[in-house]
Amino acid sequence: MRNERDRRERFIEDAIPHLRGLLRSATRLARSRDTAEDAVQETFLRAWKSFDRFQPGTNCRAWLYRIMFVVLAQYRRAQSVQPILVDFDPALEQAADQPMPDVFTRDQVAAAFDKLPSPFREAVLLADVEELSYREIAEALDIPMGTVMSRLSRGRRLLRGHLRLLVDRSAPGRTTLKRVQ
Amino acid sequence: MTTPSGCDAIRELLDSYLGNELLVETNHAVLQHLTGCSECSRELAARRRIREFLREALPTAPDAISVESRVLQQLPRRVSWFTVRKLAAVAALLAVVSAAWFITRSLRSPVQSSPPPPAAALLSAVYRNTLDNHVECGLALPESVTFNAARVARRLDPAYLALVDIVERESGPYHVAEAHDCSLHDTKFKHLILRGAGHTISVMTLREPPSGMPPAAVLISKPQASDPIWNLRDGRLEAAASEAAGHLTVLVSDLDWAEHEQLATRVLPPVTTRLHGMAR
Numbered sequence: 015m016r017n018e019r020d021r022r023e024r025f026i027e028d029a030i031p032h033l034r035g036l037l038r039s040a041t042r043l044a045r046s047r048d049t050a051e052d053a054v055q056e057t058f059l060r061a062w063k064s065f066d067r068f069q070p071g072t073n074c075r076a077w078l079y080r081i082m083f084v085v086l087a088q089y090r091r092a093q094s095v096q097p098i099l100v101d102f103d104p105a106l107e108q109a110a111d112q113p114m115p116d117v118f119t120r121d122q123v124a125a126a127f128d129k130l131p132s133p134f135r136e137a138v139l140l141a142d143v144e145e146l147s148y149r150e151i152a153e154a155l156d157i158p159m160g161t162v163m164s165r166l167s168r169g170r171r172l173l174r175g176h177l178r179l180l181v182d183r184s185a186p187g188r189t190t191l192k193r194v195q
Numbered sequence: 196m197t198t199p200s201g202c203d204a205i206r207e208l209l210d211s212y213l214g215n216e217l218l219v220e221t222n223h224a225v226l227q228h229l230t231g232c233s234e235c236s237r238e239l240a241a242r243r244r245i246r247e248f249l250r251e252a253l254p255t256a257p258d259a260i261s262v263e264s265r266v267l268q269q270l271p272r273r274v275s276w277f278t279v280r281k282l283a284a285v286a287a288l289l290a291v292v293s294a295a296w297f298i299t300r301s302l303r304s305p306v307q308s309s310p311p312p313p314a315a316a317l318l319s320a321v322y323r324n325t326l327d328n329h330v331e332c333g334l335a336l337p338e339s340v341t342f343n344a345a346r347v348a349r350r351l352d353p354a355y356l357a358l359v360d361i362v363e364r365e366s367g368p369y370h371v372a373e374a375h376d377c378s379l380h381d382t383k384f385k386h387l388i389l390r391g392a393g394h395t396i397s398v399m400t401l402r403e404p405p406s407g408m409p410p411a412a413v414l415i416s417k418p419q420a421s422d423p424i425w426n427l428r429d430g431r432l433e434a435a436a437s438e439a440a441g442h443l444t445v446l447v448s449d450l451d452w453a454e455h456e457q458l459a460t461r462v463l464p465p466v467t468t469r470l471h472g473m474a475r
Contacts (some may be wrong), residue, residue, distance in 0.1 A: 022270055026472050031353045033266070034259040034360070038344065042253055051262050058266040075353075113234070114241035123245055124252035141214060142246045143253060143345065148216055170210050173245065 025065050028074045029058065035075070036082055039139055043086060045128070053089060057082040076146065079154035083136065090132075109182070110175030118181050126176035134169030141166055201228065202235055209239050213246065250345035260360045325399050326434060328379040329447040333388045333397040342372055350375035354473060355385045355400065361469055362387050362398050365461045369396055396448040398462060400470070402441060435459035439467040 036057065040050035060081050061068075068077055130138065140146045140154060151162045205228045211217050212225045229236050347359060351374045363371045369391035377386050382401055389396040433455040436445040444466050446459050 023472065025270065026267070027354070030263060030266070031356050033263050034344070034356055035348060035353075037259050037262055038253050054262055055265055059269060062266075062270055114238055114245075116237070116241065118241075118244075118248075120248040120252050123248035127249060127252070138249075142210075143250050145214075145349065147214075166210065167207075170242075174242075177245065 021065060024070070025062055028068075028070070029061055029065070029078060032075045032078050033058065035144060036078055039079075039144060040082060040086065042127075042139060043132070043136060044089070049089060053082060053085045056085050060085070073150055073153060076150040076153040079140065079146075079150075080156055083155060106172065106175040106179065109178035110171045112178055114174060115178060115181040118177055122177060122180045122184070126173050126180055129176045130169055130172055134165055134172060137162060137165040138169040138173060142170075202232060205229075205232070205235050206238060209235070209242055213239070213243060251343060253345060260364060263357070263360075324380050324382045325384070325397070325401075325436075325445040326447055328377065328382075328384055328386065328399060329397040331379060332377050332384075332386060333447070334395055336373055336388050336395070340373055342370065347374045352376055352385060357469055358385065358398075358400065358466055359387060361465045362389070362462055365465055366391075366396075366458065367461070368392055369394065369458070394449055396446065396450070396458070398444065398446050398466070400442050400444045400466070435463060437463040437467045439470040440473065442470045444470070 033054065037050060037054045040053050041047055044050045044053060057078060061078055068074065127135065127138070136155060137151060140151045141148075146154065148159055148162050148166075151166075152159045155162070157165075205225055208217060208221065208225055212222065217225065229239060348356065351359070356374075359371055359374050366389055369389040371387055372390045373386075373388045375386055377384050385400040387398040389398065433450060433452060434445055434447045435455065436443055444463060446455075446462060448455050448458065450458065
């Protein structure tokens with residue numbers, strides 16, 4: 015009984031403080047608050063069931079993220095929402111090669127981020143928003159470090175490309191040339 | 196002058212540079228390049244801004260409390276008879292302390308000059324630090340700063356993040372504008388700054404308060420006219436403190452006494468409960 019109480023207290027101390035961060039990430043990744051809340055709740059209940067296998071002193075946050083990505087992947091499969099395949103888009107690649115625009119808005123950054131395919135969105139979110147290290151991301155996504163670095167590199171490049179295209183499209187002085195008879 | 200290939204190579208590294216993921220030598224090379232290349236410096240500034248905007252654009256997860264409570268409800272809660280008896284004893288002690296405090300207070304006029312209660316005397320050094328920190332950190336927070344979950348998550352010890360939700364929920368018209376770790380006079384604080392209706396309120400938690408703390412008691416003290424710090428803002432600065440699980444939490448405000456007392460009795464007990472939950 016004492017062990018059970020200690021286990022509960024340890025879980026509340028080690029795992030619960032990360033709930034808010036996970037919910038924030040899940041909301042952005044699942045694009046639905048309800049799905050995100052369900053996923054995070056299920057993540058913590060799964061974490062509780064296997065908490066005996068968690069090694070105290072190791073990275074609890076990365077461990078929780080790893081469980082959450084498994085849950086989210088299952089939700090995606092259940093909803094038949096498959097990750098978008100990354101097609102080669104010459105316009106996007108060209109935009110990514112250009113220097114960054116000097117002026118852009120928060121909404122444009124958010125819109126560009128939402129255009130990223132899931133694997134890249136997850137890597138960029140964990141690195142640039144939640145500030146996990148490469149090693150923590152590798153642990154959270156259950157992928158090798160090299161894959162983390164290539165996903166981040168590609169994800170950030172795509173993000174810049176989408177942002178450039180969004181900024182160019184919304185430029186006030188932009189005119190469309192039309193053939194005049 | 197920097198060659199274009201040099202710029203290309205450096206731009207490949209800029210994101211890793213921002214994430215502190217470069218080796219010391221590579222980091223140095225990037226820094227050196229940036230000092231002489233305005234194009235790459237501008238690129239770095241834009242990428243930094245993208246990250247800031249991404250953090251700000253993320254939802255602040257306002258439903259974290261309900262998800263957290265649903266999770267906690269589903270964890271098995273087996274409590275031994277030993278714990279039940281201990282809790283009953285603490286409850287009885289609290290009841291006695293509270294009754295004594297209310298009786299003492301009702302016998303004393305709020306404006307009457309009387310010596311500080313012994314508990315407040317014991318805590319005066321700690322209070323002084325927390326009041327100083329409220330003035331130097333809480334009141335110094337620029338008006339333009341509003342709550343940003345990503346910034347708070349970076350600046351506050353993650354173990355104490357849950358306090359933000361608790362304090363926000365219990366504070367009525369006042370809202371958390373900032374929460375961070377800070378220190379003053381060698382005392383480290385988990386500092387939550389609230390604003391609302393023209394008032395600034397600090398909730399400060401510090402670990403390992405000095406010995407001599409009365410156990411499991413909630414102390415609410417009135418400012419003393421003899422203490423210049425307490426007299427800040429026409430003597431209207433009020434402080435309330437609670438002690439739990441090796442922590443002392445002090446709420447400082449410039450509200451009038453009744454309102455301050457009401458806020459303190461709403462905010463401090465759930466904070467205390469949470470700190471007990473955090474203790475091993």
